Each structure stands twice: as C-alpha cells, then as structure tokens.
Amino acid sequence: xxxxxxxxxxxxxxxxxxxxxxxxxxxxxxxxxxxxxxxxxxxxxxxxxxxxxxxxxxxxxxxxxxxxxxxxxxxxxxxxxxxxxxxxxxxxxxxxxxxxxxxxxxxxxxxxxxxxxxxxxxxxxxxxxxxxxxxxxxxxxxxxxxxxxxxxxxxxxxxxxxxxxxxxxxxxxxxxxxxxxxxxxxxxxxxxxxxxxxxxxxxxxxxxxxxxxxxxxxxxxxxxxxxxxxxxxxxxxxxxxxxxxxxxxxxxxxxxxxxxxxxxxxxxxxxxxxxxxxxxxxxxxxxxxxxxxxxxxxxxxxxxxxxxxxxxxxxxxxxxxxxxxxxxxxxxxxxxxxxxxxxxxxxxxxxxxxxxxxxxxxxxxxxxxxxxxxxxxxxxxxxxxxxxxxxxxxxxxxxxxxxxxxxxxxxxxxxxxxxxxxxxxxxxxxxxxxxxxxxxxxxxxxxxxxxxxxxxxxxxxxxxxxxxxxxxxxxxxxxxxxxxxxxxxxxxxxxxxxxxxxxxxxxxxxxxxxxxxxxxxxxxxxxxxxxxxxxxxxxxxxxxxxxxxxxxxxxxxxxxxxxxxxxxxxxxxxxxxxxxxxxxxxxxxxxxxxxxxxxxxxxxx
Numbered sequence: 001x002x003x004x005x006x007x008x009x010x011x012x013x014x015x016x017x018x019x020x021x022x023x024x025x026x027x028x029x030x031x032x033x034x035x036x037x038x039x040x041x042x043x044x045x046x047x048x049x050x051x052x053x054x055x056x057x058x059x060x061x062x063x064x065x066x067x068x069x070x071x072x073x074x075x076x077x078x079x080x081x082x083x084x085x086x087x088x089x090x091x092x093x094x095x096x097x098x099x100x101x102x103x104x105x106x107x108x109x110x111x112x113x114x115x116x117x118x119x120x121x122x123x124x125x126x127x128x129x130x131x132x133x134x135x136x137x138x139x140x141x142x143x144x145x146x147x148x149x150x151x152x153x154x155x156x157x158x159x160x161x162x163x164x165x166x167x168x169x170x171x172x173x174x175x176x177x178x179x180x181x182x183x184x185x186x187x188x189x190x191x192x193x194x195x196x197x198x199x200x201x202x203x204x205x206x207x208x209x210x211x212x213x214x215x216x217x218x219x220x221x222x223x224x225x226x227x228x229x230x231x232x233x234x235x236x237x238x239x240x241x242x243x244x245x246x247x248x249x250x251x252x253x254x255x256x257x258x259x260x261x262x263x264x265x266x267x268x269x270x271x272x273x274x275x276x277x278x279x280x281x282x283x284x285x286x287x288x289x290x291x292x293x294x295x296x297x298x299x300x301x302x303x304x305x306x307x308x309x310x311x312x313x314x315x316x317x318x319x320x321x322x323x324x325x326x327x328x329x330x331x332x333x334x335x336x337x338x339x340x341x342x343x344x345x346x347x348x349x350x351x352x353x354x355x356x357x358x359x360x361x362x363x364x365x366x367x368x369x370x371x372x373x374x375x376x377x378x379x380x381x382x383x384x385x386x387x388x389x390x391x392x393x394x395x396x397x398x399x400x401x402x403x404x405x406x407x408x409x410x411x412x413x414x415x416x417x418x419x420x421x422x423x424x425x426x427x428x429x430x431x432x433x434x435x436x437x438x439x440x441x442x443x444x445x446x447x448x449x450x451x452x453x454x455x456x457x458x459x460x461x462x463x464x465x466x467x468x469x470x471x472x473x474x475x476x477x478x479x480x481x482x483x484x485x486x487x488x489x490x491x492x493x494x495x496x497x498x499x500x501x502x503x504x505x506x507x508x509x510x511x512x513x514x515x516x517x518x519x520x521x522x523x524x525x526x527x528x529x530x531x532x533x534x535x536x537x538x539x540x541x542x543x544x545x546x547x548x549x550x551x552x553x554x555x556x557x558x559x560x561x562x563x564x565x566x567x568x569x570x571x572x573x574x575x576x577x578x579x580x581x582x583x584x585x586x587x588x589x590x591x592x593x594x595x596x597x598x599x600x601x602x603x604x605x
Contacts, residue, residue, distance in 0.1 A: 131296075131326050131328065131343060131344045183208075183209075185207070185208060186206065186207055186212045187206055188205055188206070188207060198215040198216065198219060222340075278556060279554060279556075279602050281556070281561075282554070282559060282562050283562070283563050284538075284563065284564055284602070286599070286601070287601060288597070289334060289337075289597045289598065290336065290337060290597065291595055291596060292305075292318050292320070292330050292595040292596075292597045293320050293330060293339075293594065293595040294337060295330075295338070296328060296342065297593045298324055298328075298589075298593035299326075299593055300322045300323040300324040301322050301573075301575050301589075301590070302320050302589030302594070303350060303352060303575055304320065304322070304351075304576050305318065305319070305587045305588070305595055306319050306354055307332075307578055307587065308355055308358070309355065309581055310358035311581065313584060314584070315331055315333045316331075316581060316584075317331060317332075317340075318332050319362060320589065320595050322589075322593070323351075325347075326343070326345075326350075327343045327344075327345070327350065327374065328341075328342040329342065332580075337597070345364060348364065348368060348372070350366055351365060351366045351396040351397075352364075354399075355404070356373070356404030357403045357404025358404070359404050360375065360376040360377035361374065361377075362374045362376065363400060365395050365396050365397075365398060366396055367394045367396050368394065369385075369391075369393050369394070370384060370386060370395075371384055371395050372384070373421070382424065384424055387419065388425070390415075390417060392411050392412050395409050397410040398410065399439045399440060399441060400441075401462075402441060402443060402445045403445055404421060405420065405422065405445075406419065406420060406421065406445075407419045407421055408439050408441070408448060410436045410437075410439060413435070414432045414433060414434055414436055415436070416429065416430040416432070416436055416439065416448070416450055417429060418430065418465075428465045430448070430450070430458075430465065432451075432454070432456070434452045434453035434454030434455075434456070435452045435453045436450055436451075436452045437451065437452040437453065438451050438452065438480060439482065442484050442503070445462065446461070446463070447459050447460060447461060447462065448460045448462055449482055449489070450482075451473065451479035451482060451491065452479055455472060455478060455493070456470060456472050456473070457471055457472075457473060457479070457482075457491060471514040472513050473499060474514070474515065474516055474519070475491075475493040477497075478494045479491060479492070479493055480492055480493060480494050480528060481529060483530035483531055483539065484532070487503055487536055488501065488502065488536065488539075489503040490539055491516075492526075493526075493527060494527070495526075496521065496525055496527060496543070497519055497520070497527075498527055498539075498541055499518075499519050499520075500516055500520070500539075500558065501514060501516050517558070520541070520553060520560070523542075523543055523546075523549055523551060525546045527541055527542075527543055528542060528544050529544075531579065532555075533579040534579060535583065537554070537556060538552055538579075538600075539553040540577055540586070542577060544574055544575050545573075546573075547573055548565060548572070550571055550574050550577075550588070552564065571596070572592050574588055574590055575590055584600060585597060585600070586598045586599075586600060
C-alpha cells in the first residue's frame with residue numbers, strides 16, 4: 001500500500017490573495033499581503049505613525065513660539081513708538097510716520113551686524129560679550145547675562161536723558177524735556193539684558209522714568225564711564241571753575257599766557273632732580289599687595305598686563321588678558337583691587353592686548369589673521385579682518401606708538417607692517433634681512449627699533465620711513481626682546497645675555513659691532529620680556545622658559561638688586577609684566593592665571 005500524500009500549506013499561500021478577481025485585487029492592500037497579521041509589523045507601523053504625529057506637533061509648537069515672539073517684538077516696538085512720539089495709543093502718530101520709524105529701527109539693527117560672519121563671531125552672532133564675573137554686584141545679577149555692543153550703546157543713550165537741575169549757574173536747564181515721560185513706568189523684568197542689569201534686587205520690576213534714568217547713569221559710570229574722560233561734563237566742577245574765575249581775572253595776562261613758567265617760578269622746589277630721587281643700588285623696597293585680579297583670576301596664562309598711561313597714580317587702571325579669551329579691567333589700589341568690567345572674545349584666545357596711548361581703546365590680537373580694537377569709552381568693538389595687501393596668518397606680536405597713532409605688527413619674511421589706528425589702514429612696510437623677533441618705539445615716538453634672527457638692530461625714522469641706524473648686537477645670537485628708555489637701549493638675546501647700549505646714538509651708516517655699556521648675564525635662558533620703568537632707573541627682565549626667572553637691574557650702577565626676588569617669591573613662570581605710570585606699582589602675570597602686584601616703596605610718595 002502506498003501512503004497518502006499529506007497536504008502542505010505554504011506561508012505564501014496563506015498570505016496570497018484569496019480571490020483573483022480584478023474587483024478584489026484592485027482594492028487589496030499590498031502591505032497586508034506581505035505582512036499578514038504579524039503583530040510586530042502592526043506595532044512598528046503604529047510607532048512610526050506616532051513619531052510622525054509627534055514631529056508635526058513639535059514643528060507646530062516651534063512655529064507658534066516664533067509667531068508669539070515676533071508678535072511680542074512688534075508690541076514692544078509699538079510701545080516704544082508711542083513713548084517716543086509722546087502718545088500712549090497708536091492714534092497719536094500718523095501711520096506713515098510709524099512705518100518710517102519702524103523701518104528705520106529695523107535698518108539700524110541690520111547696520112550693527114558685521115559683514116564678517118565667519119571670523120570673530122560667537123555662536124549667537126556677537127563679536128564679543130561683557131564679562132560680569134567678579135564684580136561687586138554679582139549677586140544681584142543673573143549668571144551668564146552677557147550683553148553685546150548694541151546693548152551698551154542703548155544703555156549710554158538711556159543714560160543721556162536730560163537732567164532737571166535748573167538752579168545751576170552754568171547749565172540753566174535741559175535742552176529738551178519730555179513732560180509726558182515723567183508718568184511712565186518701565187518694567188525691569190524683561191528679556192533685555194541691559195534692562196535686567198539695572199535691577200538692584202531680583203524682585204525689582206516697575207520703576208518710574210526718573211529712577212530708570214538714575215540707574216542707567218549709575219551703570220554707565222560704573223562700567224564704560226570708568227575709563228571715559230568725562231570730568232569736563234561735571235556741573236559741580238564747572239561751577240567751581242566759574243566761581244574762581246573772578247579771582248583769577250585779577251592776575252596778569254602773563255600768567256594766562258605762560259602757565260608752566262608761572263607754576264615753576266611760584267614754587268621753591270628744585271628744577272632738577274636731586275640725589276634723593278635716585279634709587280639706592282643693591283637693595284630695593286618691594287611690598288607685596290593683594291593680587292590685582294584677585295576678584296576674578298584668569299583661567300589660563302596671563303599673556304598681557306598693562307597700566308593705562310594716563311590713569312590716576314594712586315589708583316591706576318590695569319588690564320589683563322590671556323588665553324581664556326577674556327579681557328579684564330581692574331582699578332588698583334593698596335587695600336583692595338576692584339574689577340571694573342570684562343569683555344569675552346569667543347573666537348580669539350588672546351596673546352596680546354595693549355592700550356592705544358592714553359586713549360580708552362585697546363588692541364586685542366591672537367594667532368589669527370584678524371584683530372580687534374575695543375573702544376571702552378564708546379562701548380563698541382571694531383573687527384579688522386585683514387591688512388590690505390598682506391597674507392599673514394598670525395598678527396599676535398605687535399607694539400603701539402606712545403601716542404597711540406600707529407601699530408607696528410611683526411609680519412612674515414622680515415616685514416614690519418605699520419597701521420594707522422585712526423583710519424585702520426596700512427601705512428608702510430619696513431624690511432630687515434632676517435625674521436623679526438622684537439619691536440620697540442622710542443619714548444618720543446619718533447623712531448622704531450627692530451631686531452631678529454640676524455642679531456642686527458635697526459632704527460627707522462617714522463616720518464621718512466628710512467633706516468637711519470643699524471648695528472650688530474655683540475652677543476651674536478638671535479635677538480628676542482627690546483626695550484628703550486630716554487637714555488638707554490636694552491637688547492635681550494636667546495642666550496640670556498642683555499646688552500645695554502647708549503640709546504641716543506642715531507648715526508647713519510652700518511657698524512659691524514658696537515660696544516655695549518654693560519652686559520647682564522644673570523639669566524640663563526632666552527630673554528622674553530624687558531621693561532624700563534617711567535624714569536629709566538629700573539629695568540625688569542624675565543624669561544618664561546624657567547621658573548622664577550625674573551631680575552631687576554639698577555640702571556645707574558648697572559647692578560642687579562640682590563634682595564629680590566627671593567627663593568620664596570611666588571613668581572612661577574612669568575608671562576607678562578608692567579610698571580604703573582609713576583612706578584608706584586609693578587604687576588606680574590604668570591602661568592597660574594594670577595596677576596601679582598607689588599608696591600615700590602621708593603616711589604610711594
């Protein structure tokens with residue numbers, strides 16, 4: 001007998017179309033044919049549908065949030081429009097005037113945006129941000145509340161509201177007074193960072209117009225106004241000057257024509273410096289004070305420290321900058337050092353920062369083909385994307401003229417690039433035989449000295465742009481640092497030797513070798529920093545290649561001070577240093593992010 005064949009039903013037969021009629025096959029779902037009644041496939045399909053719905057919901061919410069934000073901005077503009085044109089409703093101003101105002105407002109916002117979007121911008125499009133960390137009122141301000149240059153300009157405009165002092169002897173009243181603005185109530189709990197920072201406590205919300213004006217003025221004076229020369233606008237000082245003008249009018253005309261001569265002849269002080277003004281040799285009196293940046297230390301090496309040349313002698317203004325991309329300003333005194341404010345450059349690790357003479361502008365550079373000029377008085381920043389005609393990839397090394405009119409950059413292939421700060425345009429190129437390593441202007445700003453890999457020192461006349469003097473340094477190795485006083489020229493080499501030359505010589509021609517007055521060999525590594533103090537009696541020289549490598553030279557006797565630094569002086573690796581305008585203070589930046597501050601006892605009075 002033969003076994004009966006068993007009927008086998010394949011999976012394909014179960015999932016096949018039950019009817020072959022064209023009426024049924026036309027409406028049959030192809031996915032159901034392949035998937036059948038598999039619960040995993042149904043669950044997967046359901047999940048995909050749900051994800052698509054969630055995605056659509058999120059997109060809808062995002063569009064709705066943008067619409068609400070845009071509507072809120074429109075309402076704020078309408079409120080500002082009605083406030084500026086003296087009305088509280090939209091009918092107080094013609095539609096044409098309103099459209100013109102809103103268009104001007106939007107165009108003004110667009111004009112403030114820089115065209116260089118790829119260079120020097122943060123993620124949110126700002127060239128720089130204000131660093132509020134370490135300030136006295138830090139507890140009353142929300143963290144990470146940074147504002148940009150436009151907001152600083154707004155605060156300045158708000159602080160320029162007219163004062164109502166009518167009893168003044170000189171200024172009889174405000175030029176323009178808005179009577180309708182006295183009853184305004186301004187909310188401080190807005191999204192504007194500028195307005196938020198006007199709160200004294202976190203609960204502050206509505207203030208009247210006068211209180212708002214006072215807070216804007218107070219904030220301006222504590223930030224931007226700290227470096228602005230606005231004493232001439234002080235009404236009290238003007239009244240004192242006008243009150244004393246009657247008494248001074250009785251003096252002779254010669255006193256008005258020759259104020260300097262009158263001052264000298266009316267004093268019994270000696271015209272020339274006496275021996276008591278000279279620092280004693282071998283021993284120097286240094287007193288350590290609290291660190292200059294103690295309230296807000298740097299998060300990396302302090303690459304630059306500099307005192308403002310025209311700041312107060314007893315409480316000078318100091319800037320610090322480093323690789324943490326932050327430029328900070330401090331008011332230095334003997335008891336406590338107050339941070340004024342700071343600026344963050346998100347795309348630029350700062351290698352060097354320097355004041356432009358006695359102005360409130362600061363040049364900020366790094367290893368980038370662009371650099372910044374920060375105007376602290378105006379509260380704005382200028383980005384210079386490149387120097388016309390140059391392809392240098394780094395502009396980190398530079399020096400500024402004493403009057404702040406010129407910037408000399410170290411370029412490639414032995415070129416020195418001169419730039420005018422007023423127009424921010426290229427002026428001239430100067431060339432040496434080797435590569436440039438060091439630059440220095442003379443104190444009068446008439447000459448520029450340069451040296452580098454060929455160990456030759458060049459002196460250029462700034463007016464004629466011609467080399468008027470040239471000689472070879474006696475050491476013969478690569479020159480790494482230069483410093484000039486009114487009498488001497490210091491040339492530092494990579495061998496650690498510092499040669500002191502007569503700085504007054506400017507003979508035309510070339511000398512194969514010039515004999516130095518003195519050779520200092522107290523440092524064993526490359527000289528990276530050298531700085532004369534204001535009267536040229538002290539020369540500070542250091543190297544960042546060796547720990548605690550800093551020496552002070554008594555220039556008149558050409559000897560090193562023996563009592564400082566000691567083995568316990570916490571210098572670490574010195575990266576920057578500077579003297580205050582009257583040499584009352586000396587600031588030293590190191591790799592620990594600290595700015596050490598010392599008071600020189602000889603210059604205390």
